Amino acid sequence: MDAIDEAIVQCVLRDARSTYAEIGRAAGLSAPAAKRRLDRLVADGTVRGFTALVDTQALGWRTEAFAEVYCKGNPTPAELRRDLEAVPEVVEAYTVSGAADAIVHLMALDIPHLERAIQRVREARVIERTESVIVLSGLINRPRV
Template sequence: MRLNDLDERIVHALAEDARRSYSDIGAEVGLSAPAVKRRVDRLLASGAITGFTVRVDPAALGWETEGFVEIYCRHNTSPDDIRRGLERYPEVAAASTVTGEADAVVQLYASDMRHFERVLERIAGEPFVERTKSVLVLSPLLRRYTSGSPT
């Protein structure tokens, strides 16, 4: 489903703060609270909005170390094989197949360097992994939770 301008503005408002009231969002986009609710319900039903959540600073949960791991897979490894292999690691925050030499890139969090190293070793030992290459995050510079800006 492609969002129209009004729906995009509503989604942007919810992405900034999902706890905002329909009335507050309606005042911003020029609709009544019931009209905003109907649109949000339709966006949920269509799958354009996949859910509501809270964003937590990983450090508040004890995850002080962040890194990205490039995964180079053995021949004939499917994206489903990669996903199944990685989904059991609670340290993996995100994983995507990518273009370029690597087959996938994984974002992971760990409590410290030793924990990061142990997780990296376990991932490198997965049957589908040929090799890995990792980098550690020193300072996150920019994190966006929405795509695009409201018009």
């Protein structure tokens, strides 16, 4: 990955809806050249997709929980990711060391909504069971760099 690729990645990280002309300006390329470079970054897996980031607070989702996830068998992280991505209330998920296979961070409107979301997580084909805790108050939330 060279400086041009890095400029392209930075541009789409700032705004995944950037036009090829905008991406080209950021990387010092024409729009067609920016498209070719971005297509290559997608093809080689450097850019895995484009997404919308939704403010859960704007949706009114203020109920928060963490769930330890225990899997059936030995699924790959990609298999687990695929199943968890189907649950929009899952805002973060990590594979972890220890007894649990993963930790999942969920956001929901209220407790009934959270319960339905946890049930959908449990219904995923690779998941055997979960253990959940509901967040009472946030203490530290430092931005990641």
